[in-house]
Amino acid sequence: MPLLWNNNFPDIQLVKKALESFYGIGPVVCRTIMARHFINPGATMGSLGAPKVLELTTTLMGMKIENDKRGEVRDNIKRLRDISSYRGRRHAMGLPVRGQNTKSQIQTARRLNKINRAG
Amino acid sequence: MRPTTTLRRVPALLDDCIVARPLTLRRPGSVTYFSTTSYRYAPPTAGKKKGTGGHGEGPKKGRQTLKIKRDMRVKDATIGTPESRKAFRTRIILENTNANTVPGLDRLTAETAFAKESIGKVFTIPGNHIDALRLMGAFKRTQGWHNYKGPATLIRQETWYIGQRMNEISEAGLGAETTRKVIIGERKSGKSVLILQALSMAMLREWVVINIPECRELTDALTSDYNPVKGTDPLQFYQKQYSATLLDQIARVNRTVLSKIKVSQSHTLPIRNLGQMNLHQLAEHGAAELDLAWPVFQALWTELTAKNDPEVVEKFGKRPPVMFCADNISYIFGESKYEKLAENDKLVPVHTFDLLLPKHYIDLLTGTTTLPNGGIILGATSSSHYITCPPLDVAIEMGQERLQYPDEKLEVNDFWNPLVKIDRRVLDQVINIDVLPLKGISKEEAREIIGYWALSGLVRDRVQDNYVGEKWTMSGGGVIGELEKAVVRMNLNGGT
Numbered sequence: 213m214p215l216l217w218n219n220n221f222p223d224i225q226l227v228k229k230a231l232e233s234f235y236g237i238g239p240v241v242c243r244t245i246m247a248r249h250f251i252n253p254g255a256t257m258g259s260l261g262a263p264k265v266l267e268l269t270t271t272l273m274g275m276k277i278e279n280d281k282r283g284e285v286r287d288n289i290k291r292l293r294d295i296s297s298y299r300g301r302r303h304a305m306g307l308p309v310r311g312q313n314t315k316s317q318i319q320t321a322r323r324l325n326k327i328n329r330a331g
Numbered sequence: 332m333r334p335t336t337t338l339r340r341v342p343a344l345l346d347d348c349i350v351a352r353p354l355t356l357r358r359p360g361s362v363t364y365f366s367t368t369s370y371r372y373a374p375p376t377a378g379k380k381k382g383t384g385g386h387g388e389g390p391k392k393g394r395q396t397l398k399i400k401r402d403m404r405v406k407d408a409t410i411g412t413p414e415s416r417k418a419f420r421t422r423i424i425l426e427n428t429n430a431n432t433v434p435g436l437d438r439l440t441a442e443t444a445f446a447k448e449s450i451g452k453v454f455t456i457p458g459n460h461i462d463a464l465r466l467m468g469a470f471k472r473t474q475g476w477h478n479y480k481g482p483a484t485l486i487r488q489e490t491w492y493i494g495q496r497m498n499e500i501s502e503a504g505l506g507a508e509t510t511r512k513v514i515i516g517e518r519k520s521g522k523s524v525l526i527l528q529a530l531s532m533a534m535l536r537e538w539v540v541i542n543i544p545e546c547r548e549l550t551d552a553l554t555s556d557y558n559p560v561k562g563t564d565p566l567q568f569y570q571k572q573y574s575a576t577l578l579d580q581i582a583r584v585n586r587t588v589l590s591k592i593k594v595s596q597s598h599t600l601p602i603r604n605l606g607q608m609n610l611h612q613l614a615e616h617g618a619a620e621l622d623l624a625w626p627v628f629q630a631l632w633t634e635l636t637a638k639n640d641p642e643v644v645e646k647f648g649k650r651p652p653v654m655f656c657a658d659n660i661s662y663i664f665g666e667s668k669y670e671k672l673a674e675n676d677k678l679v680p681v682h683t684f685d686l687l688l689p690k691h692y693i694d695l696l697t698g699t700t701t702l703p704n705g706g707i708i709l710g711a712t713s714s715s716h717y718i719t720c721p722p723l724d725v726a727i728e729m730g731q732e733r734l735q736y737p738d739e740k741l742e743v744n745d746f747w748n749p750l751v752k753i754d755r756r757v758l759d760q761v762i763n764i765d766v767l768p769l770k771g772i773s774k775e776e777a778r779e780i781i782g783y784w785a786l787s788g789l790v791r792d793r794v795q796d797n798y799v800g801e802k803w804t805m806s807g808g809g810v811i812g813e814l815e816k817a818v819v820r821m822n823l824n825g826g827t
Binding site for chain 2: 240243244246247248250251252253254255259
């Protein structure tokens with residue numbers, strides 16, 4: 213069970229999946245991290261070895277992920293609201309921001325578009 | 332408002348209360364309650380049973396909810412671990428106990444394998460080779476070995492040709508030439524089986540045999556890791572896991588040959604008593620330790636390709652020629668699935684020429700590096716799991732042309748479609764490869780192999796000239812895989 217950024221992952225877990233489990237790491241960022249550390253896409257957490265896991269953790273510590281990233285997203289929305297932009301207002305109202313129709317359903321916007329967005 | 336039934340019955344109920352029933356009519360032991368209803372005193376109706384919890388009666392006493400038993404059968408049950416399931420799925424079966432033993436079938440030996448009279452005859456593969464070939468991944472699942480009593484193979488013209496080259500190399504000794512061939516041919520023409528035959532014949536000659544059963548595994552980025560070699564430009568990579576697997580294969584298959592050869596040169600490897608080791612022990616060390624796998628492979632190769640000078644032979648043992656084969660080579664001529672970061676932090680694929688193990692084989696196949704003690708380097712293309720590789724296609728086309736018109740000077744531009752993007756790095760390397768085209772077998776060879784199938788009990792018809800001719804034509808002029816499909820597999824379940 214390698215410990216990566218204070219999270220335990222099972223040996224059989226793909227490194228790709230483990231990295232993408234962090235908020236702020238998507239497929240492209242994940243590929244970049246893996247290429248930087250020369251980890252092949254088929255590698256599992258168990259096959260990495262302790263030094264490589266440590267290197268990965270160091271890289272993750274230098275990145276803005278999880279709560280820091282959530283804070284950044286919140287700040288961005290708050291900035292839009294403060295300057296009273298259209299996008300900021302739509303966020304504040306919990307409505308779609310990018311011109312979507314609102315006739316039928318806007319569940320995703322209701323869930324996500326807030327000034328203090330959760331995640 | 333319409334009166335309810337209860338209200339309409341009020342006068343009658345009052346009558347019941349006023350006219351008291353005599354006590355003698357009461358049931359013994361029963362308790363009489365004041366009630367406005369009279370029918371409760373009536374004895375229970377005979378024949379009416381209490382509920383048994385059947386459908387529509389609600390939940391049983393003590394139960395909170397009604398539970399209807401569901402179909403508890405587990406659908407799509409998976410048995411065992413993923414590894415065991417994969418092992419089962421990819422298993423190679425080489426024996427069919429229900430098939431007949433073919434009488435008078437000779438075994439492939441050093442004498443029979445290389446004789447011209449053996450062309451068009453079927454031989455069984457020696458028992459000790461079967462395990463080795465299986466370890467090297469030379470048997471493929473789709474080759475139909477599971478239909479016959481034991482693995483047997485037809486010696487065809489091309490097999491004999493490779494055997495002849497082996498004879499020449501073995502006899503030449505020091506300074507022997509290296510034969511390099513890319514086996515080409517249409518689907519099911521027997522390219523992989525020719526590699527299997529070549530490996531088996533090399534083992535008969537006590538050569539060192541190495542096989543990469545599927546080049547896709549070298550570049551798909553799923554099978555093996557990749558590690559950079561510091562200070563190289565462009566950045567080179569070695570693959571620890573695949574190197575260890577290959578070393579394990581080499582050590583097991585060539586145990587007898589490698590045990591006779593001692594380490595003759597000095598290597599910078601963190602292995603104790605390296606000077607007293609034989610090459611088998613060296614290979615085992617590399618297979619056991621991932622971090623040492625690639626340096627040990629390099630050391631092993633240096634040892635195998637050390638010149639057979641008389642004093643070296645006397646002191647450390649004779650280095651035999653090497654048979655190095657690879658199947659489905661189109662995967663190692665282009666970009667791999669591995670990725671690296673360019674200078675601007677942009678993701679770029681790693682070229683297969685920057686992967687040291689595939690490059691090692693490519694250099695041998697294309698003649699960039701040589702074998703001082705001789706050997707044969709074979710590569711087979713695949714039509715089933717094919718990846719488009721324009722430079723290799725150009726080189727193969729040129730190779731075919733060169734076979735047909737040996738004296739003609741060929742220009743790349745005549746074979747190069749300018750509308751197709753071509754990798755010059757690959758093209759420059761492969762432009763002079765030699766090809767060994769595999770076509771259909773002759774009618775005589777077809778008759779022999781159909782006879783073998785018939786004696787195994789897998790042919791329903793009578794094997795006569797017209798039958799052989801018909802099947803030979805049906806199989807596109809004796810394409811052996813198609814011939815087997817037409818003669819044997821059509822009789823079996825689902826034609827598999």
